Each structure stands twice: as structure tokens, then as C-alpha cells.
Amino acid sequence: MKRVIAALVLLGGATGAQAAIGGSVERQATNWTAIAMFAGFVAITLWITGRAARRTRTVSDFYTGGGITGFQNGLAMAGDYCSAASFLGITSQIFNDGYDGLIYAIGFLVGWPIVLFLIAEKLRNLGRFTFADVASYRFMQGPVRTFSAASTLLVVAFYLIAQMVGAGQLVQLLFGLPYLTAITVVGGLMMVYVLFGGMRATSWVQIIKAVMLLCGATALMLGVMAHVGFSFEELFARAVAVKTQVAAASGLSPAEAATKGRAIVGPGGFIKDPVSALSFGFALMLGTAGLPHILMRFFTVPDAREARKSILWATVWIGGFYALTFVLGFGAIVLIQFDPSYVDASGALRGGNNMAVMHLAHAIGGDLFLGFISAVAFATILAVVAGLTLSAASAISHDVYASVIRRGEADPRKELKVSRVTTVLLGIAAIVLGIVFQKQNVAFMVSLAFALAASGNFPVLVMSLLWKDCTTKGAAWGGAVGLASAFGLTLLSPVIWVAVFGFDRAVFPYSSPALFSVPLGFGAIWLFSVLDRSPRAAVDRAGYPEQRVRSEVGLGVSAASH
Amino acid sequence: MTSPDPALARIAADPRYRSLVRDRQRFSWVLTAITVAVYSGFIALIAFDKPLMARPIGDGVTSIGIVAGIGMLVGTVAICAVYVRRANGAFDARVAALLADAA
Numbered sequence: 001m002k003r004v005i006a007a008l009v010l011l012g013g014a015t016g017a018q019a020a021i022g023g024s025v026e027r028q029a030t031n032w033t034a035i036a037m038f039a040g041f042v043a044i045t046l047w048i049t050g051r052a053a054r055r056t057r058t059v060s061d062f063y064t065g066g067g068i069t070g071f072q073n074g075l076a077m078a079g080d081y082c083s084a085a086s087f088l089g090i091t092s093q094i095f096n097d098g099y100d101g102l103i104y105a106i107g108f109l110v111g112w113p114i115v116l117f118l119i120a121e122k123l124r125n126l127g128r129f130t131f132a133d134v135a136s137y138r139f140m141q142g143p144v145r146t147f148s149a150a151s152t153l154l155v156v157a158f159y160l161i162a163q164m165v166g167a168g169q170l171v172q173l174l175f176g177l178p179y180l181t182a183i184t185v186v187g188g189l190m191m192v193y194v195l196f197g198g199m200r201a202t203s204w205v206q207i208i209k210a211v212m213l214l215c216g217a218t219a220l221m222l223g224v225m226a227h228v229g230f231s232f233e234e235l236f237a238r239a240v241a242v243k244t245q246v247a248a249a250s251g252l253s254p255a256e257a258a259t260k261g262r263a264i265v266g267p268g269g270f271i272k273d274p275v276s277a278l279s280f281g282f283a284l285m286l287g288t289a290g291l292p293h294i295l296m297r298f299f300t301v302p303d304a305r306e307a308r309k310s311i312l313w314a315t316v317w318i319g320g321f322y323a324l325t326f327v328l329g330f331g332a333i334v335l336i337q338f339d340p341s342y343v344d345a346s347g348a349l350r351g352g353n354n355m356a357v358m359h360l361a362h363a364i365g366g367d368l369f370l371g372f373i374s375a376v377a378f379a380t381i382l383a384v385v386a387g388l389t390l391s392a393a394s395a396i397s398h399d400v401y402a403s404v405i406r407r408g409e410a411d412p413r414k415e416l417k418v419s420r421v422t423t424v425l426l427g428i429a430a431i432v433l434g435i436v437f438q439k440q441n442v443a444f445m446v447s448l449a450f451a452l453a454a455s456g457n458f459p460v461l462v463m464s465l466l467w468k469d470c471t472t473k474g475a476a477w478g479g480a481v482g483l484a485s486a487f488g489l490t491l492l493s494p495v496i497w498v499a500v501f502g503f504d505r506a507v508f509p510y511s512s513p514a515l516f517s518v519p520l521g522f523g524a525i526w527l528f529s530v531l532d533r534s535p536r537a538a539v540d541r542a543g544y545p546e547q548r549v550r551s552e553v554g555l556g557v558s559a560a561s562h
Numbered sequence: 563m564t565s566p567d568p569a570l571a572r573i574a575a576d577p578r579y580r581s582l583v584r585d586r587q588r589f590s591w592v593l594t595a596i597t598v599a600v601y602s603g604f605i606a607l608i609a610f611d612k613p614l615m616a617r618p619i620g621d622g623v624t625s626i627g628i629v630a631g632i633g634m635l636v637g638t639v640a641i642c643a644v645y646v647r648r649a650n651g652a653f654d655a656r657v658a659a660l661l662a663d664a665a
Contacts, residue, residue: 099615102631103608106601109638113597116642117590121649237623265625266616267608274609281605285598305650312639312646319635326632549574552583553657556567 030176033371052197063129065199070306074313079206080387084380088354094329095356098264105322111288116311121304122551131295138543143476145399151456152292152395162445164434167381174374183434191427209383217324223364224331239333276511283514287450290457293391332356393422444495455517456483468544471537474529482521489513569664
């Protein structure tokens, strides 16, 4: 069980930016190369934000950025999705245990086809700005939008806290800046991007970051492969030889050492309990299809056709990125394991246990390359938090203010103002939360965000799109049941009950709730709907045929550009 | 929301619409089932037969698990490409014909 918890802590680290959490964090000497490179990134993105600001006048500009192509959106999705800690966490995981890092990576990719097959085109055909446009299409706006907004805020809050705390720790580690400075810089910059540049600036920050991350990782991969004569077999063979040597040095017999060395090319301790593994896998897979900041990106393209292309490109970049991290992890074994400037006598990575790829960058390209990769990691965090903030601000201004409070009659200028005020409040909240949670164990928060999205948003979207008898009550209350059960079961699971509250035994033994809470969400939507005999339920059901035709053929689709 | 459009009723009554929805729905559910089954199978293989995944291919070091894992990444992209190719090609052409005649 301990191994599973440790793996999960790492898993949280794999999506969130809290790469540094869980290990000792040493503040490094101030790294001026990295800071200068990061300042360059900030200068470019602020210039783009300035340009975007002049063209962000309407609410549509703010929420959709005036339209981009499927190719650009695919890159932006990759920028939104690949976090600094996938980069640091997965490579370090592979450096330590080998193969298991790949299992996480696959889980993060495999949700995308589900989004494509079941949701993307219908979402694009029906919605304008947020996924709640679609979830509430034929229902009473108040209850369903309120549920969607609450669920968006909850998912974003956990995701954001993990990112902020991770950002603070990471920057402390990579740049040698104090935690508070790092948090304030991240919170302040994301506020500026979203506040002035809206979706247009956010998209471009994500696109630039994705290109930087992919180029940086590719350059590292080429450096690694040059060392092994561009042969993967040679790469794995040398990594196995290194691990065998490490095991032999620890006093094992040659036969035992050889077995231990070989162990890195096969699955290790991560998957012990198949139920937890499947449950976690389903949280990742279905959660991707319910993440509000990802779903929002579908409204930046003009039609369903481009929405589908977005996903294809997103999977190309995200899949490529994870394949690169796999090579980099093995490359780190080959190149830095025996270098005392990177790994201390006990075999631990210097600077914290997620530093493998950073040391690898230094080993391959010296200080300058290390600076570049550090700047990429920081840029990565910014791109992720900007996307999160934008989706939370839209949930408040578009779903709560314009649709629920003003009942769809809001003055667009006021709606835009509300979204900007919300952005400022969110920026401040993010900084405060980052400070409050500095010393807390936040590793579970990203996996919790995925589980919440999988159990609340995903069933509501699927049922409202595909089941004719779904009603307002079913969507709002059923969704709430899914959300609450995911939250409750996580509280009772080892990651919180044992690791945070300190109890001996978890009430709910599995590490992720999704295998149970997702069916619960679907079941509750079904139950509330079939029991619903209200006059409104008749209206909801009568609205299905029209919604269905529109969702299938895109008649009356709202253009992302205005 | 937009006001009811007379074209909607015409499309809904069109037999080509029904066959389009049926074909596309079947296609997307089949691909969803394949994705879920292959992924669950991959996890199950790791959970129940670790030695098989660790077995090298041929005389080398590269294991079945590495090939399977990279295959999962490539396969995920490939199955998306299969869907997008058909949806943006044949299916969209049928949608366009429907919309043109209903307008």
C-alpha cells in the first residue's frame, strides 16, 4: 500500500506542477541565465497581450479570442495540458524506477480520443463560450448553470492550488528566488494575460509555451540519442547496465544485480492493485473529457471540423511529448547516474528528487541549456494557470452573472467587466491560496480535479447530449451527486485519510474514486430524471429532438469569430 | 438559443439524416469501445502479467512492455486520425449535402 501511495504522490506530481513536493527542496543559487531567458519569454508574451488587448472589445473576444485554426488550437491544448511536472515528474520517475513513468503518461493521453468520439463535435455545434452552454442547452438555465459553475470552480481550485504551490517550489529550486516572489510573479502575470488579453493572449501564451517545451525536449532527446549512436536498443541496454552496476555496488550478488538492472524495462511497483490502477486510469481518461479549461478551448475554433482537427493535433503533440519524456528519463540514467555533481553518494538527485531532466539538460548543454529548460518549465506553469483562470472567470461572468443572475439579458459590456473583475479576484485568490497551502501536501489535488471532472461534468455532458429523457433535475442533482461522491470518496481514501489526516487505515481502500463515482454520477442523473414528473421535465424532453439535430449537423453554429 | 428553424424539421425528417446519425454514432461508439478495451487490457496486462511485459524482444534489452507502451501512444494518435479522416471527409460531405438541400 505504501508503494501505491508513493506512486500516487508522484502521479499527482505528474500532472500538477508540484514536482518539487515530497522531496527536500533546496533553494539554489540565483540562476541569472534562467531568469534572463524567462524574462525574454515574459517580454514576448506581454507584447502579444498588448496587441491582443487592443482587439479584445467584446465578450466573444474575451472568451474565444476571435477564432484560431484547428492546428493552432491543438498546440494550445497541448500547452494547456502538458504541465511542468509531467516534464519533471515523469522523467524523474523513469530515472528512478524505469518503465512505470510510461504508464502515467499513457493515462494522460488516452482521454483525448474519448473527447473526440463522444463530445467534441456536439460541444462545438451547440455551445458558444463555456461547456455549460451545452450542458444547459435545453434545460432550465438556473440550476444546470449553477451546477456547472460550481463544478468548474471546484475543479479549477484544486488544479490551481497544485499549480501555484508547485510553481513556488519549482521556481525556488530552478531560479533561486524566494517562494513568495515566485507565487506573486506567477499570479500577477497570469492576471495580466487574462485580464487584458483574454482568450487571445491565453491561446498564444499556450502555443508559444508548447513550441518551446517540444523544441526543448526534442533538443534534449537528440543530445541523448547522439550519445548512444541513435539506437534505442543501445539506450536501454546502457541504462540497464548502469542500474545493474548501481545494484552491484549496493552489495547484491551479480545475478541479483542483473535482475534489478533488468527491472527498469518492465513494469514495477506502480500497479499492484488492479482496482486502484483501473480507477485511476478512468479518472484520467474521463476527467480529460470534463476539464472545463480544456472544453472551453473548443469554442476558439470556427466549427466542428476544426474542433476535430484540434484534438488530432493535440494528441500528436501530447503523445510526442510523453514519448520524449520516456527517452529523456532513460537518457538521464545513462548520462547523469554516475556524475557526482548531479547525484550524491547515496544515489539521490541533487537539488530535489524531480531534478533529473534539469541535470540532464546541464550535462548535455551546460549552463545556457539548463537556463533555457528552466525558463521553459516556468513558462509551462504560466500557460497552465492562465487557462485555468480564464475558464473560472468565464464560469462566473458568463454562467452565473449573465445567464443565471441576469437571465441571459446582461449588457455585454457589463458581462465583460464582471469577467475582468473576477479575473483580478481569482489572481489574488490564487496567490493567497498558494501561500496558505505552501506547507501542505497538495499532491492529491490534481488527481482529485480529474476525478471530480470525470464524475460530475462528464456524465452531465454525455447524458444531456445523448439521452433524450434527461431533465433539468437529473442534470443538476445527478451531476452534484457524482461530484460529491468523488469528493467524499477521495477524503476517505488513503491519499487524504492516511497521508493527510494521519489515520492508520483508509475507509475507502482504493487510491482513486472514479471507478465508483462515475457510475454513481450516471446512475443519479438517470434516477433523478426518470423520477422527475414536473412540467419542466416535459419541456426538457420535448427540447431534445431540436438539440439533437443541431448537435449533429451544426445548424446555427455560433462562429468563434464575430 | 436560436429560434426554431424550419430547416430543422426538414433535416430531421430526411432519411439521409437518420442514416448519417446512425453511421456516425455507430462509428464513434465502436472506436470508444476499442479505446476503452485496449487501455483496460494494457492496465490488466501490467497488473496480472508483469513478467510478460518485462520479457525482452529477441536477444536485446528492449522489452515487450516498452513496445506496447509506445504502441499505446502511437495507437491513440492513430485512432484519432482514423476518426477525423472519416468525420471530416465522408461524414461532413453528407452533412453539407443535407444542409444544402434543407436551406
